Amino acid sequence: VIVPDYVEPVVGWRVWYAVDGGLSTSLTSVVHRASWPRLTPLVASCRRLRTAIWPFNRSRHEAPADGCSCGIYAGTIETLRIYLPEHFGFRAVPVVGRVSLWGVVHEHELGWRASHAYPETLYVPTPHLGSRADGILRELRGYGVPVYAVHATSAEAVLDAVTSRRAA
Amino acid sequence: MKLGKPKRVYRVEPIRDPVPRQVPEKGEPARDPARVPAGPARSA
Numbered sequence: 001v002i003v004p005d006y007v008e009p010v011v012g013w014r015v016w017y018a019v020d021g022g023l024s025t026s027l028t029s030v031v032h033r034a035s036w037p038r039l040t041p042l043v044a045s046c047r048r049l050r051t052a053i054w055p056f057n058r059s060r061h062e063a064p065a066d067g068c069s070c071g072i073y074a075g076t077i078e079t080l081r082i083y084l085p086e087h088f089g090f091r092a093v094p095v096v097g098r099v100s101l102w103g104v105v106h107e108h109e110l111g112w113r114a115s116h117a118y119p120e121t122l123y124v125p126t127p128h129l130g131s132r133a134d135g136i137l138r139e140l141r142g143y144g145v146p147v148y149a150v151h152a153t154s155a156e157a158v159l160d161a162v163t164s165r166r167a168a
Numbered sequence: 169m170k171l172g173k174p175k176r177v178y179r180v181e182p183i184r185d186p187v188p189r190q191v192p193e194k195g196e197p198a199r200d201p202a203r204v205p206a207g208p209a210r211s212a
Contacts, residue, residue, distance in 0.1 A: 005178035009186045014169070031169070041187050066174070073169040083169070100186035104179060109172030114180075118187045144188030 009100035011120055012074025012112050015083040018093040018124065018136055025139035027095060027119065030083050031073075038142050041116045046070035064106045064113040071106060071113030074099045077163060079110050084155035088128040093136060096150070096162055097122040122147045123162045 016027040016036065027036040036042050044063035047070065064071025084094055103115030122140055126133040126149040133149065140147045148165065152158040 002179060004181035006180045007183045009180060009182045039187060039189070066177075073171065075169055075171060079169060079171075100182075102180040102182050102186060104177065106177050107175045109175060111169065111171040113171065120186070144190060 009102040009120075010074075010105055010107075010112055010114070011098050011100055013077045013080055014074045014097065014099050015080055016095045016097065016119075016122075018095050018140060024142065025136055027122075027140070027143070030094075036119065036143075039144055041118045042072060044070060044072045044113075044115045044117075062104070063115060064104060066106075069113075071115065072099075072101065072117040073111060073113055074101055074117070075111030077159065080159060081155060084158065087154050088125055093124070093129065095122055095124050095140070096158060119143050119145050121145055123150045123158070123165070124148070125150045125152055125158050127151055127153050 015030050017030060018025050019028045019035075021035075026038075028034060029036070032047060034042065046061060046063045046065065046068060061068065061070075080096060084096070085092065088094065098120040099117050100120045101112050101114035101117050105115070106113040122143070122145060124133075124137060124140065124147065126137070129136060137147055137149060150158055150161045150165075152161045
C-alpha cells in the first residue's frame with residue numbers, strides 16, 4: 001500500500017478552447033487538441049509514442065514520466081499569458097480556468113504535469129462572442145463545474161478580471 | 169506550456185472525487201478545494 005502525499009487535488013491554471021463539435025461544445029487542449037470529456041477525468045497518455053518517426057528507441061511508459069514532456073499540464077496564472085491571443089476574434093473561443101490535478105503529479109518551477117485532471121472552474125471571455133455567448137456558457141456548464149462569463153476583450157484584461165474575481 | 173525545471177514527484181489521491189457526479193443545480197455554490205497535506209509519503 002502506498003500512502004498518498006496529498007488527499008486533495010493540486011489546483012493549477014490552464015487555457016482551453018471551447019470547440020463546437022456539432023452536437024455539443026467541448027473543451028480542447030490548446031497544444032495537443034485533446035478533447036476533455038464531461039463528467040469523466042482526462043487521463044494522460046504519452047503522445048510521443050504515437051508521433052515518433054523512429055519509435056523503436058522509445059519505451060512505452062505511464063504519463064507523466066521523468067525525462068519526457070508527457071502529462072496533463074497546468075501552471076500558475078502568470079504562465080497563461082502567452083497562450084491567450086492579444087485580442088479575441090469571433091472564431092476561437094479561449095477559456096481560462098482552474099483545473100484539478102491528481103494521481104501522479106510532477107511539480108515543476110512554474111506548474112505541474114499530472115496523470116489525471118478535470119476542470120474546477122471555467123472563465124469564458126464573452127464580449128466577442130455576441131449572440132453565441134449564452135449557448136457556449138450553457139454547453140460548458142455540462143462539465144458540472146462553475147462557469148463564469150468574463151467581460152473583457154484582451155488577454156491582459158481577462159487575466160486581470162479572473163485574478164480580481166478569485167481575490168473577491 | 170513552459171513549466172521550468174522539475175522539482176519533485178508526488179502521489180495525490182483525493183478523498184472527494186474532483187469530478188462532479190452530475191451537473192449542479194443553478195445557484196449551487198462553487199467548491200474551493202485546498203491542498204491538504206496527508207503527512208510524509210511512505211510505503212508499507
